[in-house]
Amino acid sequence: MGNPGFQELLLVTIVLVPFILSIWAILDIVKSSFRESTNKIVWLLVVLFLPLLGVILYFAIGRSQRVA
Known part of the structure; x- marks a missing residue:
């Protein structure tokens, strides 16, 4: 059923x-400094326990909390 190439592409995507x-995201969090010392731990936990949503939230919100 279906195209095997499509199934492989779907698997890679998902x-x-x-x-x-x-x-x-994890590598970016680990190598970055944050304004609040606890933010690094919080973002690591968010990305680890909510993989896709955590990554989206980190790149949308968390990166702006880093020290430039």
Whole structure:
């Protein structure tokens, strides 16, 4: 049923892309300094426990809380 190429693309999109975005967010959080000392821990927990939503929230809100 269906095209095997489409199924592989769907699998990559559903599994691999969010995983890569989570790793990217975690690395960005770890290497960054934040205005509040607890923000780093909070953002790490948000990204780890709410993978896709946490990544979206971090890139939308969390990056602006970093020290330039």
